[in-house]
Amino acid sequence: MTKQSLNTVFDALLLSFSQVFFANKKWFGLCLLLLIALFPIKFLVTITSVIFSILLSYLFNFDKSLTNSGVFTFNTVLVSLGLSTKFDLTKEFLFLFVLFSSISLLLSVWLFYYFAKKGLPFLVLPFLICLYLLNINQFSFGTINQHTPVEGLFVLQQLSHHFSVFLDHLPLGDYIRILLNSLSAILFVSNELIGFLLLCFIFIYSRINFLLVIFGFTIGLSFYTIFLGDFKDLIFSYIGFNFILVAMALGGFFIIPSTKNFAFQFFTISLTCLLIGALNPLFLKFNTPLYSLPFVLVVLLILSVLKYREKSNGLELVTNQQSRPEDNLYKNYYTILRFKANTYFHVYLPILGEWRVSQGIDGKQTHLGDWKYAYDFDMVDSQNRTYRNYGIELKDFYAYETPIISPVSGYVANLLDHVLDNPIGEIDALHNFGNTIVIKIAENFYLKLSHLLAGSIKVGLGDYVYVGQTIALCGNSGRSPEPHVHMQFQITPDIGAKTVKYPFAYFLTKEENHYQFNAFDYPKQNTLVKNIMPCSLLKNAYKFLPDHEMEWLITSNNKTYNKTWYFGIDAFNKAYILDKASGDLAYFKNDGVLFYFYDYLGGKDSELFLFYLANQKVLLGAYKKVAVEDWIIPSYVMQKNIQWLFDLIAPFKQLIKVKYTSQYDIFDNENQPNKAVLNANILSQYFNKSKVFLSAETTIANQKIESVSILKNNQTLFMQCTKVSSLYS
Secondary structure, three states, X not given: OOHHHHHHHHHHHHHHHHHOOOOOOHHHHHHHHHHHOOOHHHHHHHHHHHHHHHHHHHHOOOOHHHHHOOOOOHHHHHHHHHHHHHEOOOHHHHHHHHHHHHHHHHHHHHHHHHHHOOOOOOOOHHHHHHHHHHHHHHHHOOOOOEOOOOOOOHHHHHHHHHHHHHHHOOOOHHHHHHHHHHHHHOOOOOOHHHHHHHHHHHHHHOHHHHHHHHHHHHHHHHHHHHHHOOOOHHHHOOOOHHHHHHHHHHHHHOXXXXXHHHHHHHHHHHHHHHHHHHHHHHHHHOOOOOOOHHHHXXXXXXXXXXXXXXXXXXXXXXXXXXXXXXXXXXXXXXXXXXXXXXXXXXXXXXEOOOEEEEEOOOOOOOOOHHHOOEEEEEOOOOOOOOEOOOOOOHHHEOOOOOEEEOOOOEEEEEEEOOOOOOOOOOOOXXXXXXXXXXXXXXXXXXXXXXXXXXXXXXXXXXOEEOOOOEEEEEOOOOOOOOOOXXXXXXXXXXXXXXXXXXXXXXXXXXXXXXXXXXXXEOOOOOOEEEOXXXXXXXXXXXXXXXXXXXXXXXEEOOEEEEEEEEEEEOOOOOEEEEEOOOOOEEEEEEOOOEEEEEEEEOOOOOHHHHHHHHOOEEEOEXXXXXXXXXXXOHHHOOOHHHHHHHHHHOOOOOOEEEEEEEEEEEEOOOOOOOEEEEEEEEEEEEOOEEEEEEEEEEEEEXXXXXXXXXXXXXXXXXXXXXXXXXXXX
């Protein structure tokens, strides 16, 4: 095998151990491996078994990513630990070792895909099946000696003795002892020092998991003591860790951590206790421990039932698995915060240039009752007048005969184009909406534009129209005393249909002498609004085409080096930027008006991560001083020495907010710019204090991003783009 292949197998080995505790960090797996090394027989059997399973998975050509991440082989870790605990290491044992390692792998692969179709995890079912098979057949293995438990290496025995004496002098010593023994039982040992070290590793990996371990076990221990008997039974029967596993699985791995979720653990742990009380006597009759069966049954039951809810009610299932409960929490919380208003269909204003919302939602004139979710738009001058001259003739009004564009793409489902315009001050109550176009956006979702100029409609029934396409001119037909355009959303194509509420995707509002960016919002009455018109410079600069590469010359700390990024699209149609050297990934979207990042996987000290922060959300229109704001996940910017405190509190209260702001400060020509400079700032806010975490300046010219200058922690990183090229050119 090559050195790279050996590294891959070793990484898969470490992640197999890590996955036992719902973790995905190699250092965590290494820590577990070192703990098991204190028991030489277990260590030898376990690493040999897992490596065998990894190689067997490669041989069968099973999914390499799932093999390398330990998903297919973490059950083998548990099976091999169980084997080495039960039997002596003899030549006859080698047959069992090979057989059950193979069975564990095959069951893992089959159960993974079987449960994945149902949106459920397969957990440790392969381990349970193997261990139950082993226990049922144990008396048939006459040539294999039952294992006599050992205490591990001598140094472990000595340290464990001193640690046990130390526990005797602590308050709640019995509780701590059983907690630590239950933790160590996950590795098939009963050792308080091993349990303590595991608890320390869990705390370093995840503060929320640490809380869940303590919280879940306390509930289980209390329930068991009150209803089921002597809690000391938990030490010797390999069942106490079920409380810990249920708490970690449902408290933060499969369900987002929250106050409600912590309260929900009272139910899940109590249910686990009931299953232990009901099943344990039955299994003891067959001289077989329960192992983690209650954990599996409870987790599968809860996850299955939660999928049938109409609403989440505060118990949010994890949809973007990050392994660490903190990351699951932050990703979910900030995804909702950033994108909760986002709509599937993006709808824009039906106008070109700056117009006024003369009547908005719940307008006092005609937007009442079932027709309250509607908008009227007209045009005004600096004196807030809708007309020039005396306003007697239709042509005196600024809005009259101005182009009306399609706010959305869709099919023309209904139209009316024969109603004459009213003289100023008069209305046509017979034809209430006047000349109208109804556009079908989707099934049971339509958009209506009314009071159009007779004979100006440029589309026919059944035509497909594109967003931004000129489809008519503004008129004064129907119930319209002066020229304006009426717009509403509805669920039927009828011209007189009732209205439904739906936001506009992006638009600008004029506040005094400057514009304000709005996203997925409802323009208010008497505000001046306009569509955002993207410019070619910015559109092209942030058009990261698939199978292209961007090369950078980077200067940092007086060092200069090169980096290459690859632009691609994965199997789920998600566009990404890949740092070819580090493997870091930044996922982005470009919807024609905004460019924004929405996910990042990789190290937090890479150039790609800093670029991700500097260009978190970017407007593609040439508007100087128009601020675009967003939120950054706090763990991306928090110092590690204080992050543990915020992690402990995070399920109950978000004490820190990190705000992102970007705006263009320089355009050489705002109409058709050839150069622009984007300034971005990231500000962290906690305990009524604010601190600038990062400042960045992105220079855009020649239809591409030319350079990025980033100031962080008084250090400057300068990135000069030297080339953007296609892999096929």
